Amino acid sequence: LTLLIVSHLFFFVLELVNHASNPPMCLESAGIRDAFKYINITVSLVVFLVGIVGNVALLKVIYANKCMRTGPNYLIASLALGDLIHIVIDIPINAYRLMAEDWPFGLVVCKLTPFIQKTSVGVTVLSLCALSVDRYRAVVSWNQIKGIWVSVWTAMKITLIWVISILLAVPEAVGFDMITMNYKEKHLRICLLHPVQTTQYMQFYKSVKDWWLFGFYFCMPLVWTAVFSTLMTRKMLKNAQNALSEHVKQRREVAKTVFCLVAVFAICWLPLYLSRILKSTLYDEKDSNRCRMLSAFLVLDYFGINMASLNSCINPIALFLVSRRFKKGFKVHFYFYLRYIPIILSSVIRLKQQGCHPHRSVDELWYVIRTYGDMSATWPDCSM
Template sequence: MDDEFLSNLSPTPPGDPEALTPNSTLEPGWWGSSDGGETAHFVLRCVMTSAYILIITVGLLGNITLVKIFITNSAMRSVPNIFISSLAAGDLLLLVTCVPVDAFRFFSEEWVFGEAACKLIPVIQLTSVGVSVFTLTALSADRYKAIVNPMDIQTSSAVFWTCLKAVSIWLLSVLLAVPEAIFSQVVSIYSSIDLDNMNVTFVNCVPYPLSNEMHPKIHSVMIFLVYFLIPLTIISVYYYHIARTLIKSAHDMPGEVSEHTKRQMETRKRLAKIVLVFVGLFALCWFPNHVLYMYRSFHYHQMDLSLAHLIITLVARVLSFSSSCVNPFALYLLSESFRRHFNSQLRCGRGARPERQPSYMHSTSHIRLTSIKKTVPTAVVVAPAANGNPNKQEVAL
């Protein structure tokens, strides 16, 4: 989705004989000498390799355990959890493909994976990002419906339609990533650096044609709009209405409210909070990378060889890939039910408590859909599930 496969040297478009000019002065103390350069390369390689290994290990452990919990525990198979499982699957795809390839950049300045991988890897990365942000949008819509319009009864086919939505999100993400496969190409790049009159020629994978300098600008802006700004704007609208409904319901709630209604409201607010944390983590992790990519795309013929730019680049890369491993641990901290199952899976605790305990049953699987807008606490609607039991949509976490 970005210039992760480009080196810090911007490519010179074909037919342009002029060498690229750095847009800031290189600090001679840290990179100018050969000894300093070798030391810096070694430290950088060790630090980034360690960071990427940590991201892959933690991400695989968290996401695989999350998916396993939702698959093996029938009580956890709810509408929100289907979306969260899809989110974890997208993160796993990114962790096992794009992260190792990106880590290899610190051992070779050239693209060594061939033309096929040059077209496939950007598609996988963009698909994963699309699955993440579009699924978060769908989750926000689901929380909006549960809180703002709770009287909309869930039908017995709710799980089926949710699975269909999740599959549709994957198909949409793949289709939007197809242009990456069409336009990505392996090219030979020639650059001249005003540092001991050194000329550099290397092979690299670029995500757009080099024939027009508008291509990188259009590419970066479209990526930012489709995969960041527009979805987060939609999510913000959903959460604005959710917050307004919760505030209004708190004022309109009668003095005497049943314990069941209070538990139901707390469950819905907790689920909305979890989704909001997911959205916030996604925005925090990907925003620096989007900004950096647009900066480079609009300064296509320049190089920034400063230490500050290098540090910002590395932090942006680590943050963007960290987004694939933070959700399971955010869920672990926010959801007692998930934490219990997670500890049981890892054999770190005493295992899950029996689901027949009254406190657990009343707080999760037997929650009924009562409108929080109603002022009469006895107005209760039970949504039937496929097996005739009460609806389990709010069992989510």
């Protein structure tokens, strides 16, 4: 999945390895590369900015409000943290690499980038599965854990999710490598899943990778959520007499939130997985029309990468739209900053003009934030 922007170079490498039995190498460039390059950079910039603001706000909303510190919300926070790590580390590297074509970051970053991305996707997938089970347990009253043990059990689940995600991402770090080659009179360093793996396990992993990723990272969370959502719906219908209670309404809202997150995940990741499966099943390196087919797959890859990247920033937006509690939390969070940024900026200017000591300035800034609610307030001076 990682670094699909060099998928056409990957097939070029395969032809170099198997040149004895294959037709002449495919040297035809994909005509959409320059156009899609700028589209990807634009999308990456939007995802980077919206993703950082949205996921940081989501984490702060959960942390700052005691009523939001629940088991499901901690899982959502774990999901947001995984997206945030991917946004901060992977997206800038991939955007720079797309513009530069050559890989300038070395072997360590080459292995670390797909590892982080696969860990992030694993955290997303397993968190969605855990949320589905958690909502079902809440409806059927499985969960008899009370008090402090609720937090302990949630911490154990989140830890297990991250450990499993990290372990499943290890083959990406092992298999990815740098290849130096001459391509159309250019000396390029390429970071990709090496076409020739040295161990039997990695050879097997490379041969089944596309189907493994499609099955575990895409189909499994959808099937898992469908099963538990169906069971949960049946249980709720049996208890229709309690449909108007506030407690049941809250459970339905959380269930709707989980369903929305899964739907967003499916929409964002389907094009990329579909592209990979079609490429795995239809591409024939001995076909004389493989260059034309590769260009078509490259279009799907670019579109799939853009859609998959959106998943890292769209969850906070989805939560804002479907959850009353999250909507209220986001409004309070952004209202605070939109209201106090002008006050803080004016305070900085006023304190600088008065020549306050830096430590005193910080104290005065906090005093302003706590005390004053509008720009017409009377400002304290340094003598206070």
